[in-house]
Amino acid sequence: MAGHTLQIAGWRIADTLFADRAVDLLWLGGIGTYVKASTEKHEDAGDRSNDNVRVDAADLAARVVGEGANLGFTQKARIEYALRAGALIPMRLTIRPALIRPIMKSI
Numbered sequence: 001m002a003g004h005t006l007q008i009a010g011w012r013i014a015d016t017l018f019a020d021r022a023v024d025l026l027w028l029g030g031i032g033t034y035v036k037a038s039t040e041k042h043e044d045a046g047d048r049s050n051d052n053v054r055v056d057a058a059d060l061a062a063r064v065v066g067e068g069a070n071l072g073f074t075q076k077a078r079i080e081y082a083l084r085a086g087a088l089i090p091m092r093l094t095i096r097p098a099l100i101r102p103i104m105k106s107i
Contacts, residue, residue, distance in 0.1 A: 009052075026062035028072035035060060037076035045074050057081040064089065 028034055033047040038056040045054060057073065057080040064087040067073060073081065078088055 022061040023063070025064045025066060026060075027066040027068060029068040031070045033071050033074060035065075035073045035077045035081070037074060037080045039080075040074060040076055044076075047071075057086075058084065060086065063087065 032050045033045040034050060034054055035057050036042065036045045036054055038058040042048075042051040042054060045051075047054075057077040060081055065072075065081070066089045073088070082088060
């Protein structure tokens with residue numbers, strides 16, 4: 001389809017990638033708060049530019065999340081996701097592969 005551009009709303013991409021499909025690993029890179037706790041409002045995330053793509057931690061279908069984004073989760077969302085048995089690997093650990101291997105083997 002040379003010369004054609006497909007336009008998809010950001011919220012539709014977020015719903016498909018974050019919540020609709022069970023995936024083994026979701027990598028959040030860049031800047032933005034993309035996951036909030038189900039008890040929080042979008043305003044609580046403090047990132048108005050991503051209100052239309054943010055999902056609740058309770059709806060996140062990924063087994064493991066690599067949080068390379070700057071504040072990809074709110075603190076309450078990290079707790080909610082972890083209590084659902086999700087594994088969250090913060091950015092400070094991603095630079096140490098030896099620390100990640102045991103986490104990945106345990107799931």
